Amino acid sequence: MGLLYGLIAVGLALIFGLMDVTNFAHGEFLMLAMYVSFFLFAFFAIDPLLAAPLVAAAMFVFGAVIYLVVIRFAMRAKSNIGMVQIFTTFGLAILMRGLAQFFFTPDYRSITHSWLGGKTISLGGVYLPVPQLVGALVSIAAFGALYFFIKKTDFGRALEATREDAGAVALVGIDKNKVFALGWGLGGALVGLAGAIMAMFFYIYPDVGASFALIAYVTVALGGFGSVFGAFAGGIIVGLVEATTAMILPPSLKSVGIYAVYLLVVFIRPRGLFGSI
Amino acid sequence: MQNSFAQRRRRDLLVAGGLALLAALVPLVVKDVNVQNIMILTLLYAALSQAWNILGGYCGQISLGHALYFGLGAYTTTLLFTKFGVLPWFGMLGGGAISAAIALILGYPCFRLRGHYFVIATIVIAEIGLLLFHNWDWAGAALGIDVLVRKDSWATFQFTRSKLPYYYFALVFCCVAWLITFWLEDSKWGYWWRAVKDNPEAAESLGVVVFNSKMGAAAVSAFLTAIGGAFYAQYVSYIDPESVMSFQFSLLMALPAVLGGIGTLWGPVLGAAILIPLTELTRNYLGGSGRGVDLILYGSVIVLISLARPEGLIGLFSRKRKEVAR
Numbered sequence: 309m310g311l312l313y314g315l316i317a318v319g320l321a322l323i324f325g326l327m328d329v330t331n332f333a334h335g336e337f338l339m340l341a342m343y344v345s346f347f348l349f350a351f352f353a354i355d356p357l358l359a360a361p362l363v364a365a366a367m368f369v370f371g372a373v374i375y376l377v378v379i380r381f382a383m384r385a386k387s388n389i390g391m392v393q394i395f396t397t398f399g400l401a402i403l404m405r406g407l408a409q410f411f412f413t414p415d416y417r418s419i420t421h422s423w424l425g426g427k428t429i430s431l432g433g434v435y436l437p438v439p440q441l442v443g444a445l446v447s448i449a450a451f452g453a454l455y456f457f458i459k460k461t462d463f464g465r466a467l468e469a470t471r472e473d474a475g476a477v478a479l480v481g482i483d484k485n486k487v488f489a490l491g492w493g494l495g496g497a498l499v500g501l502a503g504a505i506m507a508m509f510f511y512i513y514p515d516v517g518a519s520f521a522l523i524a525y526v527t528v529a530l531g532g533f534g535s536v537f538g539a540f541a542g543g544i545i546v547g548l549v550e551a552t553t554a555m556i557l558p559p560s561l562k563s564v565g566i567y568a569v570y571l572l573v574v575f576i577r578p579r580g581l582f583g584s585i
Numbered sequence: 586m587q588n589s590f591a592q593r594r595r596r597d598l599l600v601a602g603g604l605a606l607l608a609a610l611v612p613l614v615v616k617d618v619n620v621q622n623i624m625i626l627t628l629l630y631a632a633l634s635q636a637w638n639i640l641g642g643y644c645g646q647i648s649l650g651h652a653l654y655f656g657l658g659a660y661t662t663t664l665l666f667t668k669f670g671v672l673p674w675f676g677m678l679g680g681g682a683i684s685a686a687i688a689l690i691l692g693y694p695c696f697r698l699r700g701h702y703f704v705i706a707t708i709v710i711a712e713i714g715l716l717l718f719h720n721w722d723w724a725g726a727a728l729g730i731d732v733l734v735r736k737d738s739w740a741t742f743q744f745t746r747s748k749l750p751y752y753y754f755a756l757v758f759c760c761v762a763w764l765i766t767f768w769l770e771d772s773k774w775g776y777w778w779r780a781v782k783d784n785p786e787a788a789e790s791l792g793v794v795v796f797n798s799k800m801g802a803a804a805v806s807a808f809l810t811a812i813g814g815a816f817y818a819q820y821v822s823y824i825d826p827e828s829v830m831s832f833q834f835s836l837l838m839a840l841p842a843v844l845g846g847i848g849t850l851w852g853p854v855l856g857a858a859i860l861i862p863l864t865e866l867t868r869n870y871l872g873g874s875g876r877g878v879d880l881i882l883y884g885s886v887i888v889l890i891s892l893a894r895p896e897g898l899i900g901l902f903s904r905k906r907k908e909v910a911r
Contacts, residue, residue, distance in 0.1 A: 330701050381892045391647065392891050394704070395843050398836065399887030406880025522708065522832075529705050564716050567709040574702050575694040 312502060314543020315447040316520060317527035318454065319498035321539035322491060324528065329379065332397040335521025336404035337496060341367050341503020342512045343408065346417055349507075357442065360504035364497040371496020372489040374400070379492065380485060401517075408514035416511045443505040450501055451540050454494075458536065467491055523563070526570045545569070594771065597850060601767070605760050612749055619869070621748045625820070627861040628755035629813055632762040634841035634853035636809035639766060641839060642848035643775060644802040645782025646696070649835045650707030653714045654684040654807040656830030658814030660718065663730050663824055677815035681808040688807035689800055696799045711835060718826040732822040751820050758816060759854075762809055766850055769805070778802055782848070810838070844890050846899030855898055860886075 320334045331337070341363050348359040382396040458464035470487045510516065527546050531538025546566050553565025608628070612621060633655070641647050661683055662676030671679075695706050769775045777798040780788035789795050818824050845856025863886065867879040890898065 324701070330704075378888065378892070391843055391847060394647065395840070395891040396888055399884045399891060401884070402880050403884025403888060406878065406882075406884055410878060410881060522712065525705050526709060529702055558720065561716055561720055564713055567713050570709055571694075571706060574698055574706060578698050578702060 312443050312447060313523055313527050313546045314540045315450055315502040316499060317524045317543055318536055318539040319495035320524050321528045321536055323495040329393050332394060333401035333404060334524055335517025336401045337499045338503045338520055339408060339517035341500040342507045343412060345504040345507040346512050356504050356508045360501055363504040364500040367496040367500025368493040372493035375489045375492035405514050416513045446505055454536060526566060530570050530573055601763060608756055612752055621752060623862050623865045625752050625755045627857050628759040630841055630861050631854045631857035632759040633810060633813045633838045634857055635762040635766055636806050637838045638842040638847060638853050640802045640806035642842055644778040644799055646799055647704050648707040649704055650711030651810050651838045652830045652834035653711040654810040655814035655834055657684045658811030659818035659824050659829040662815040663732055663818045667730055673819050677812055680811040680815050684807040684811035685804040688803040692800045692803045696796060715826050715830045718830060730824055774801055844898060849899050852899050
């Protein structure tokens with residue numbers, strides 16, 4: 309579960325690290341991805357595991373379009389830029405939730421017969437649900453790929469350079485908007501991947517994003533904004549803390565542990581564990 | 586320049602007095618209960634948003650956890666009233682004092698945080714409060730508490746036959762919040778807050794005690810918010826954690842100020858006057874379908890306004906005034 313939190317969070321971390329924008333509609337991106345996998349399953353009987361690349365691709369396009377249509381303009385604001393970004397993405401979140409209710413109805417849906425759903429395997433006496441296990445493996449692979457992508461490819465380098473100094477990058481002929489749009493696309497693709505995996509074992513409904521979004525922000529902030537590795541580590545910590553809290557406190561309080569650990573960390577180290585900004 | 590600033594303030598005061606008088610007369614004409622309800626909520630949110638504006642707008646500390654103070658005000662009043670029979674007026678002040686104290690305690694570690702870390706910390710703290718109240722059996726846990734109906738009177742602050750007393754209380758509350766902001770704007774604190782918002786390092790070097798001025802803003806803001814919560818509890822006479830402490834409330838308090846123009850006297854009033862009737866009407870006419878049309882409209886309006894008018898709607902008709910204020 310922690311690795312999945314990490315996977316949800318890393319898209320957010322990427323977008324934040326890239327251009328200092330917190331996407332408060334991130335949970336709704338996740339919700340959309342889960343619906344896409346659901347409909348791929350319902351209409352074309354594509355198993356969520358197979359659908360994951362498709363969902364990621366679709367969410368890549370979605371993320372890039374959102375940047376070009378909405379976020380690009382939010383970044384142009386001359387005054388109150390922080391507020392404008394926060395409330396633009398919040399507005400977007402509410403809008404997306406409303407659209408989901410309108411088109412998909414507020415009913416709970418779930419994918420009932422995926423290949424892996426409901427199966428467990430025993431590893432040294434511990435029973436693990438297979439979908440979660442596969443999710444964890446996919447998350448690790450995605451982190452590895454992302455790390456490689458940012459460090460080794462031209463686009464990754466352009467991404468990092470634009471983050472460092474957008475003005476200088478423009479001088480060497482890199483289009484800032486293109487890089488940012490691709491960055492948002494990548495963020496969308498990552499959350500798309502997470503959504504496809506989570507569609508296997510979570511109910512899908514219009515508000516589902518909201519319950520994960522806050523944990524995603526906490527995960528990112530815990531690891532430190534702008535650090536991909538931080539999001540990965542933050543995800544694992546959040547997962548462990550949640551599991552531990554669930555043993556001590558009643559289930560309805562399980563998030564309290566996560567929040568408390570977040571506060572503890574930032575009060576001691578205001579930039580998060582691995583934050584550079 | 587000095588003169589025109591004084592002139593602007595005198596004009597603000599006159600306009601506010603005129604509007605308040607007008608608002609006081611409206612219920613003589615408008616008898617429709619639904620309309621009165623919308624007006625009460627508008628006034629309440631104008632005041633709450635003004636309270637939020639003190640910390641978020643003037644001092645630049647964007648808190649999205651004000652639902653905590655709202656909830657504390659509501660719960661303190663209701664618990665004191667239902668469990669110990671303490672009159673809501675004392676509960677209201679008690680709730681305000683508790684909220685202000687908690688704001689100071691929380692401010693101690695929180696104000697060291699910057700930007701998004703601060704915003705997320707405020708959300709998380711309010712969320713912890715929500716979860717704790719959810720599990721606190723003595724306070725009704727998730728089921729919430731019904732406020733007992735004793736008798737209609739100003740002493741118990743309960744009125745079952747008419748909404749008018751609530752309306753006038755909301756109006757007075759709104760005016761008080763406005764006046765406090767008006768007074769603070771031109772006080773030492775107001776100047777400190779704006780300095781802290783614009784550039785904390787420079788303010789610090791000029792001798793502004795940044796930390797203390799943030800604490801002051803937080804305490805005033807929390808106190809007023811809790812009064813609003815106490816009023817709301819008496820008005821709807823039923824509270825549960827979701828209805829007074831959820832994240833939606835934090836947003837609803839900030840939004841009017843943001844839409845109207847943050848860090849301005851009139852922003853929250855203007856924002857509430859547009860946003861609250863819009864929300865209520867869309868919910869009444871479109872929300873019933875359960876298909877989210879109200880959310881679609883609401884979300885689009887927020888996105889459009891924050892993109893088109895980043896300085897808030899107030900910028901539409903006070904360009905000149907802004908130049909003077911600079």
